[in-house]
Amino acid sequence: MATKKRCQELLHLALRDDPGKLHINMLGGCSLSNGQQSISDQVIRSKKPWLLLEFLIAFRDRELSQNELIEAVYPEGKSENPVNALKTLVHRIRAMLDELHFSDSKNMILQTRGTYMWNNQLNFDVDTELFDQLYTAALESDTEDGDRMECLLAAAHLYSGDLLPKSAMESWVIRLSAYYHSRYLDAVSRLCDLLRRQSRFEDIVTVCRHAVDIDPYEESLYYHLLCALVDLGRHQTALTVYKDMTDLFYREFGVTPSDNLTSLYREIIKSIHTVETDLGVIKEKLREDTAENGAFLCEFEVFKDIYRLEVRAAARTGESVFLCLITLSSAEGVDVPVKALNTNMDRLSSSIKYSLRRGDVYAKYSVAQYLLMLPTITYENCEMVLSRIIRRFRKDAPNCPLQPTFSIQPIDMVL
Structure with missing residues (x-):
């Protein structure tokens, strides 16, 4: 019962609707507001005063020496007279705080015996502290699932971004x-599990979209988001999210999605269609949006299905089909940035596309490789086609630091 009461108290505090209290935000940016007036690092651009104010609030549980504060604000020792510079910064902070017209603004920063400290006797709250308390309460063993879920929802809502993004490079x-x-990622994961048990899929989508905006590189968030979209029957939206995610991962890190997400993608593809008796409607869905020239670029999972179909057809007809791999390799000891690799992979894709026929298919296999299928030609002709692709690529990217190479094998004709 005590835990339930504590959860309710925290949920009330998380609303932050007390006009007489000073609300301090550190997540997603630094701001102070008393309901009537506010100051923010988004408006006031002078960095040093804000950095010092942030440090005082973050370590408000103790007195901070002049040396600690100077080291935090001037870690490279650029100030010729750091003690006077610190006093000037404190004066500027107090002037900033006066704009809040808070009753105790003059006493917000205490100074005693050469130390400074945030005044903890003020009527204030800090979003980081509320977030921590909500997270901790949610993990208590005797917290009921309903209260646990509400605490995690409130914590996820409070987390509007990573801590102090304008000071993100400071060591502390x-x-x-x-x-x-x-803690935020763990809270979102636990929250999604609880929401799923209650079939609150829209809430999962809302929570995960917010989380992906904050951390677009966390794969687990996409998994929860995609599952919720599938549960809501929004398969096309799920496919769009998956494609955007894979493009992002390729371009930023040169990595492919995990097997877990790839399997989910295949399930989405399988379940995307509903019963339809009008063949004309189905034909319309199958038709390409635009009649583009050149080969067909598809996802690797789609390429695998086409490959298996070609294996069966070749076993029946005896026609030759070749599987080709084109790789961009850097010279030994040369480190090529991911951005440069992505740019040249795009150029290579264009060279492949417009060097092949519309009936040919290719797919990205890795961050530096494309797979191609070339049917009904000889090995020698296959070599000629690949050489033509590489010539076109070198013409389009004359300064590319990467070396294109290819390999060829006939597909295995297995019945």
């Missing part, structure tokens, strides 16, 4: 940011 911010970010 990096440590704290990693702590809160890790």
